[in-house]
Amino acid sequence: MDHPQGISDTIPNPSVRRLSAYLRHLENLAACGATRVSSKQLAEYIKGGDAQVRRDLALFGQFGRRGVGYEVQDLIQVIRTILGTRVQxxxxxxxxxxxxxxxxxxxxxxxxxxxxxxxxxxxxxxxxxxxxxxxxxxxxxxxxxxxxxxxxxxxxxxxxxxxxxxxxxxxxxxxxxxxxxxxxxxxxxxxxxxxxxxxxxxxxxxxxxxxxxxxx
Amino acid sequence: MDHPQGISDTIPNPSVRRLSAYLRHLENLAACGATRVSSKQLAEYIKGGDAQVRRDLALFGQFGRRGVGYEVQDLIQVIRTILGTRVQxxxxxxxxxxxxxxxxxxxxxxxxxxxxxxxxxxxxxxxxxxxxxxxxxxxxxxxxxxxxxxxxxxxxxxxxxxxxxxxxxxxxxxxxxxxxxxxxxxxxxxxxxxxxxxxxxxxxxxxxxxxxxxxx
DNA sequence: GTATGTGAAGTTATTCACAGCG
DNA sequence: CGCTGTGAATAACTTCACATAC
Structure with missing residues (x-):
């Protein structure tokens, strides 16, 4: 089944693994009071490329702002939704x-x-x-x-x-x-x-x- | 640098990770007294295909015997050599x-x-x-x-x-x-x-x- | 018959590079 | 300008399928 927008409902396994890593970094950023993050910063955390990060995040929607980056809190919620950990x-x-x-x-x-x-x-x-x-x-x-x-x-x-x-x-x-x-x-x-x-x-x-x- | 036989000196990362898994299964087999193992058996352990296993093992030489399989002890030594764990x-x-x-x-x-x-x-x-x-x-x-x-x-x-x-x-x-x-x-x-x-x-x-x- | 080793084919994942938006 | 989102290109990995050896 295809999603209306270009959102795949099947996420590649390596991407799912990286989502956890992004989430760890976002948690750290949130604890430091940061409100925004760029694909570049997330890429440094996982020692990968920024294009990789954007691809991963674009797999389930668009919620970055061009020229700006991603909202830390939003991204945390989105990733937790994907991973299923908004519920305990x-x-x-x-x-x-x-x-x-x-x-x-x-x-x-x-x-x-x-x-x-x-x-x-x-x-x-x-x-x-x-x-x-x-x-x-x-x-x-x-x-x-x-x-x-x-x-x-x-x-x-x-x-x-x-x-x-x-x-x-x-x-x-x-x-x-x-x-x-x-x-x-x-x-x-x-x-x-x-x-x-x-x-x-x-x-x-x-x-x-x-x-x-x-x-x- | 290329090796004389078709042995690559750069092993793909997923293969290196699987080598550890093969080794665990070989250790179990050795503990049970088994002396031989087939790519099929190793494949079941990692829940992958048998071709995958043969590719991984063929990356660093040929030491299976056609129609027979691999010697458990030999394979343990070979994998430990690759991983560097023959030394403590x-x-x-x-x-x-x-x-x-x-x-x-x-x-x-x-x-x-x-x-x-x-x-x-x-x-x-x-x-x-x-x-x-x-x-x-x-x-x-x-x-x-x-x-x-x-x-x-x-x-x-x-x-x-x-x-x-x-x-x-x-x-x-x-x-x-x-x-x-x-x-x-x-x-x-x-x-x-x-x-x-x-x-x-x-x-x-x-x-x-x-x-x-x-x-x- | 059985099981390996491996080219060739196929699939999946990553990187490039740039248009598009703030 | 800066940074995202994404087609297109590339690279990496896996599977197929079969010749080869036991």
């Missing part, structure tokens, strides 16, 4: 290790549209522990928490052996998006989206880049 | 919060070529704390640790306001690659590589995907 998302964390604790205590999620409403584990020693704003509960209580809080997103920080099995529980409970920190590919139904976060891979990319200096 | 890298962490603790206690880095040799902060209450295998030290001791251990990579987990200033200290101490968890773009000399890790962005991608079901 409830999120659960499964696997109550150190990483889970770090995530639960991290302040940034809340302001950006994500509320961590529960954390689960099977280890009896962890259950009952208070961790930031939530208490660790047994994984058997998970489905109920997900249903009652209309949770659609989950963060998986369980060990690699447990990850597929846990993902299945999440899917059965109605979860539609999973951020997975374990190094295993999840087998889930097509309507469930998985986002793999591999911290080792990030170090490996650096190792590659540092070992191959010609790489730009 | 010493890494420091700056910013001794919860995330730092999670990273220091994470077992996966060591086996994959990364040894965390130090962690630093400015908060006097944190200094002296034992955290996994290392003790938190004052940031003034950082340059010496980096020099003595020939550290080239660093992980930044300091708050966003401190990040540029801390990055400069790292660069001055000779660091060449930075994994940055703060939502700010670092201004560093061109020989220093930065890898931005934005956990909020990952949730935003999921939010977008879940909100736009038609997206494949």
């Amino acid at each position: 998302w409830n999120v659960v964390v499964v696997g109550a290790g150190q990483l889970c604790q770090a995530l639960l205590r991290y302040r940034g999620f809340q302001d950006r549209g994500f509320t961590l409403v529960g954390a689960f584990d099977t280890d009896p020693r962890k259950i009952g522990t208070q961790c930031g704003p939530v208490t660790i509960r047994h994984i058997d209580a998970m489905a109920e928490v997900i249903r009652k809080n209309e949770v659609r997103l989950a963060i998986l920080t369980v060990p690699v052996q447990a990850v597929q099995h846990t993902a299945e529980k999440l899917v059965a409970a109605g979860i539609e998006g999973i951020m997975n920190f374990a190094s295993a590919s999840l087998d889930v139904p097509p309507h469930v989206h998985v986002n793999q976060v591999d911290l080792t891979a990030h170090l490996e990319q650096l190792s590659y880049q540092v070992s191959n200096p010609q790489t730009p | 890298w010493n890494v420091v962490v700056v910013g001794a919060g919860q995330l730092c603790q999670a990273l220091l206690r994470y077992r996966g880095f060591q086996d994959r070529g990364f040894t965390l040799v130090g962690a630093f902060d400015t908060d006097p209450r944190k200094i002296g704390t034992q955290c996994g295998p290392v003790t938190i030290r004052h940031i003034d001791a950082m340059a010496e640790v980096i020099r003595k251990n020939e550290v080239r990579l660093a992980i930044l987990t300091v708050p966003v306001q401190a990040v540029q200033h801390t990055a400069e200290k790292l660069v001055a101490a000779g660091i060449e690659g930075i994994m940055n968890f703060a939502s700010a773009s670092l201004d560093v000399p061109p020989h220093v590589h930065v890898n931005q890790v934005d956990l909020t962005a990952h949730l935003e991608q999921l939010s977008y995907q879940v909100s736009n079901p038609q997206t494949p």
Whole structure:
């Protein structure tokens, strides 16, 4: 389906990823009291070209002013609308290790549209522990928490052996998006989206880049 | 410069990222005792096509056997050679919060070529704390640790306001690659590589995907 | 039969460059 | 003038399809 104006309803994946980056910079600018921003400034933030930025933003409408730039607050709202984070998302964390604790205590999620409403584990020693704003509960209580809080997103920080099995529980409970920190590919139904976060891979990319200096 | 055989000495960025994913799957396979793998199997892991996998692997030589597949151990060695992780890298962490603790206690880095040799902060209450295998030290001791251990990579987990200033200290101490968890773009000399890790962005991608079901 | 390696074709994404508006 | 929005050109990446080897 085509939109009346030249607005595509299918946004290229690289653009969607960059939208998050723009949003981070806009948040920083807003915190500093800036009201306007140019494609040039946003381009510097993502270390890309200004044409790239304008293309990305033009994908879903025209709200820059020629000769002037973009309104910071407007752009924040527009990007949050695209990303779906003008509404608050409830999120659960499964696997109550150190990483889970770090995530639960991290302040940034809340302001950006994500509320961590529960954390689960099977280890009896962890259950009952208070961790930031939530208490660790047994994984058997998970489905109920997900249903009652209309949770659609989950963060998986369980060990690699447990990850597929846990993902299945999440899917059965109605979860539609999973951020997975374990190094295993999840087998889930097509309507469930998985986002793999591999911290080792990030170090490996650096190792590659540092070992191959010609790489730009 | 061209290589004698059809081997490019410049590997496309998406391919380098996939190499890490292949490596994770190969590690899993090796742990299960598998000795061979096909492009089809690797493709399933990354949810891509088998031609893609073969292209990626053919970028740096031919070591599959037609009609058979690839040797798991060989492939592990080859990919680690490309990524530069057959040698061990010493890494420091700056910013001794919860995330730092999670990273220091994470077992996966060591086996994959990364040894965390130090962690630093400015908060006097944190200094002296034992955290996994290392003790938190004052940031003034950082340059010496980096020099003595020939550290080239660093992980930044300091708050966003401190990040540029801390990055400069790292660069001055000779660091060449930075994994940055703060939502700010670092201004560093061109020989220093930065890898931005934005956990909020990952949730935003999921939010977008879940909100736009038609997206494949 | 099975699975790789790779030209050729196709697709997607980025950059150029400039018209158009403030 | 400055900065956006965008066709047109370019570059990057992916997929097809098949010869080749086991």
